[in-house]
Amino acid sequence: MTIQPQSLITIGVLLLALVTVESGGLFLKKVAQGDVPTNDLQKSFFRAGHAHAAVLIVLSVAILSVIDNAGLTGFWEFVARDGVPIAAILMPAGFFLSVIGRDPQRPNRFVALLWAGVVSLTAGLLVAGVGLLSAGIAAL
Template identity: 70%
Template sequence: MAIQPQTAVLIGILLLALVTVESGGYFMTRVVRRKVPANALQVSFFRAGHAHAGVLLVLSVAILSVIDFAQLEGFWSFAARTLVPIAAILMPAGFFLSVLGRDPEKPNRLILLLWVGAASLTAGLIVAGVGLLTAGLAS
């Protein structure tokens, strides 16, 4: 089975998005060398945001590389293809945006993005996993 055109486009977008994670690595080197002012909470959240961005983008590419085999349709196809990439945006955004400002003591309300992203990740993994299992067992 050949890769679907929409799958190839989304993988291309995700690979280009990894360049932003790469440049975020430069920001992280500045944070840990104290070239950018950040308290301990910010440093830990920036690290977590950076790590989640990279891992979730790569996970998204891995899922998209095989999801066409599941032959999902409609909503289920959309969910399997997009929920993990959505999590790759929301979770890091929650980490970064919730600790912006001068010396925050705790995350702000934007931490909600982290939890919405976690729900998106969980749903995407379940739909893609069940879809692939079903397709594999049916063949």
């Protein structure tokens, strides 16, 4: 199994991005200790943003490790290769940015980033899944 250079580069960037998720963990520790004033909405959105960032980055690495074997090209290759990594940026950004400010009572307009990430995640998973299934079946 050969991994294409663009996949290797993206995996490298994603692994380095996990360092930012790690620093986000330090921020969450400060929130939990009460060192950063937050309300319940902010606490829950910050936790969700942090968790989604980590899980989606790891999922992206897993998909990129095998997607080159799916034989996808053009638009479908882009969606399969980049859908989940894009979601790994958009969804956490939506969680964090939608509750910035002092004592927000509901998410602001940045919550749209969360929903854009949901679309990107769903498309990426569907296209990668179907592409890999098709490649596996064809290889039987």
